[in-house]
Amino acid sequence: MNRGEIPIKFKESLKNNGALSNWDSSKPPCNGWHGIKCERGLVWGLKLENMGLSGVIDVETLAKLQELRTISFMHNNFDGSLPNFARLGALKSIYLSYNKFSGEISPGTFDGMFSLKKLHLANNAFSGRIPTTLATLPKLVELMLENNEFEGEIPQFHQDRLRELNVSNNELVGQIPQTLSHLNASSFSGNSDLCGAPLETCSTKKPLPVLTIVIVAILVAAALAALLAVIIILRRRRQKRSQQPSSTAASGQPKNTAAGSDLDRMERGQVAAVNGSLSPDMSKQGVRLTFLREGGERFDMPDLLKASAEVLGSGAFGSTYKAALNSGKVMVVKRFRQMNSVSREEFNEHMRRLGRLNHQNVLPILAFYYRKEEKLLVAEYVENVSLAVQLHGNKSRGLPSPDWPTRLNIVKGVAKGLQYLYNELPSLTAPHGHLKSSNVLLDASFKPLLADYGLVPVVNQEHAQQNMISYKSPEYKTNRRITKKTDVWSLGILILEILTGKFPSTLLHQGGDASAGDVDLATWVENVVRDDSGGVVFDKDMAGTSHAQGEMVKLLKLGLSFCQADVDRRPDIKEAVEKIDEIKEKDIDDDFYSSYTSETDMRSSRGLSDDFKTINII
Ligand SMILES: Nc1ncnc2c1ncn2[C@@H]1O[C@H](COP(=O)(O)OP(=O)(O)OP(=O)(O)O)[C@@H](O)[C@H]1O
Numbered sequence: 310m311n312r313g314e315i316p317i318k319f320k321e322s323l324k325n326n327g328a329l330s331n332w333d334s335s336k337p338p339c340n341g342w343h344g345i346k347c348e349r350g351l352v353w354g355l356k357l358e359n360m361g362l363s364g365v366i367d368v369e370t371l372a373k374l375q376e377l378r379t380i381s382f383m384h385n386n387f388d389g390s391l392p393n394f395a396r397l398g399a400l401k402s403i404y405l406s407y408n409k410f411s412g413e414i415s416p417g418t419f420d421g422m423f424s425l426k427k428l429h430l431a432n433n434a435f436s437g438r439i440p441t442t443l444a445t446l447p448k449l450v451e452l453m454l455e456n457n458e459f460e461g462e463i464p465q466f467h468q469d470r471l472r473e474l475n476v477s478n479n480e481l482v483g484q485i486p487q488t489l490s491h492l493n494a495s496s497f498s499g500n501s502d503l504c505g506a507p508l509e510t511c512s513t514k515k516p517l518p519v520l521t522i523v524i525v526a527i528l529v530a531a532a533l534a535a536l537l538a539v540i541i542i543l544r545r546r547r548q549k550r551s552q553q554p555s556s557t558a559a560s561g562q563p564k565n566t567a568a569g570s571d572l573d574r575m576e577r578g579q580v581a582a583v584n585g586s587l588s589p590d591m592s593k594q595g596v597r598l599t600f601l602r603e604g605g606e607r608f609d610m611p612d613l614l615k616a617s618a619e620v621l622g623s624g625a626f627g628s629t630y631k632a633a634l635n636s637g638k639v640m641v642v643k644r645f646r647q648m649n650s651v652s653r654e655e656f657n658e659h660m661r662r663l664g665r666l667n668h669q670n671v672l673p674i675l676a677f678y679y680r681k682e683e684k685l686l687v688a689e690y691v692e693n694v695s696l697a698v699q700l701h702g703n704k705s706r707g708l709p710s711p712d713w714p715t716r717l718n719i720v721k722g723v724a725k726g727l728q729y730l731y732n733e734l735p736s737l738t739a740p741h742g743h744l745k746s747s748n749v750l751l752d753a754s755f756k757p758l759l760a761d762y763g764l765v766p767v768v769n770q771e772h773a774q775q776n777m778i779s780y781k782s783p784e785y786k787t788n789r790r791i792t793k794k795t796d797v798w799s800l801g802i803l804i805l806e807i808l809t810g811k812f813p814s815t816l817l818h819q820g821g822d823a824s825a826g827d828v829d830l831a832t833w834v835e836n837v838v839r840d841d842s843g844g845v846v847f848d849k850d851m852a853g854t855s856h857a858q859g860e861m862v863k864l865l866k867l868g869l870s871f872c873q874a875d876v877d878r879r880p881d882i883k884e885a886v887e888k889i890d891e892i893k894e895k896d897i898d899d900d901f902y903s904s905y906t907s908e909t910d911m912r913s914s915r916g917l918s919d920d921f922k923t924i925n926i927i
Pocket of ligand 1: 621623624625626628629641643689694695697743
């Protein structure tokens, strides 16, 4: 098929295509065909707006236009479900607003569209959930979904690149992800059950409409009637049993089904307990926490559920909630669903091991709860949340991000915590296993505390392979194995993230194919450093860098050396910590800086060649 025939074939599936009457196969499409955008004789865009078009958007045929980067069919009459654009993986923008598309968007529609920057689907009649894949597209900067019927929660958009988002006038519910809290409130308006910054906080109670009150009253009455019936039946049974000569005692624990349902309610961002207190049944059935440490305040799940819970975020395992106890202590409960391949005994034993850990850079696990289908881990709330929030979230909200001395202290603390895990958990190949910036929590004085460590042995294998950071390492990608140096690789990526302020692609592709995606951060750093075009390596929002550039460069080199794909050349944890400890806050010799901005020995232990000579300081 020649290039003129492709648009003609595409036109055939369109209805009311009179506006395209000058598409004439005897001439090349770049000779003034309506709506065809060309450069050097190649079709890069289709702009078929306001033409009354309907029918089918033939994606298969468009896929043959290899240079096609942008399509706009805005203000037409296309209806039915959205075509599967995954076939057009190179597209940078898709504009389909003001049509009549409807129905749910199938989950794979945007899979692998790693170049997609702009997606406009506003003013259609889409329903169902916003596809979570959109939250993982690394280049997406504009997403317009207003005036549709989207429902459910907004996915966790991790990237702080999303410059424009509009989800107003849909039927969305729940907490707005923290990463979007910097956006304008009007982007979220017209969704009656959305809450959290930039809208009102989630615990704010709104007056209920009369109809809702009536429905709730009916439901409560029905529930009470059902409860009464159950009580009567149970009493009768008990009476019958007591009349039998020797009744056998009921064995095992009562099944706790209540925990799931109350937590599910928490997950929807609601206050878990009805009227501020749990039903006595639930407390009796005992959603009993197992405490791992001597001393300290004792409480149970009902105590936590009594408090209004706030969803802190949802990661690969489930949601994490913040809940305040009556005493004022604030706790965090993390819910894990993919841990059902180990027995209760194995799980308890492993938790006890983790519970014994005690280091100033390791977040203590205070208690846990075991149920076959899900587990809960409880820890104290940490004041400054995570390094991820401080590096990426603050920036997008215009708040200051940590300065160089703070970042260096964080790196040192993380390295010490990691070394401690290596020492205390020698049987684990990757003692942390899931080291990333959202699992580095920061206390009031910005001291780092490692979280979500030591979990690889109890997470279902398949889930671990798809979601945990260790399994994104070069050795896992190439040899399907993790090693004793895998956590050092994660530390290297973390260091580069801390110094550059860039979000690593290993985090962007959570849940996706580990081998797919953006250029990894180490390669990006190397490319910028090699490139003489003046690209900037260090985070320009990092203050306190004067007279420190030499040390910053040293740390950057270390980070790169930890990321080496060749495991044999990568330092082990001991060497890594020693090298990090040598880095000082300021250059010993002030003149050092000037020597590093020029042609200096930047050949790093990552096996970098002679062209890795200059580095672009802020
Ligand atoms: N103890 C804590 N104190 C304060 N913030 C916390 C605490 N534990 C977790 N968080 C924060 O809550 C948010 C959600 O955490 P969660 O662990 O569910 O997701 P994640 O770290 O993004 O992903 P993953 O599930 O892969 O670990 C993150 O921003 C995390 O940093």
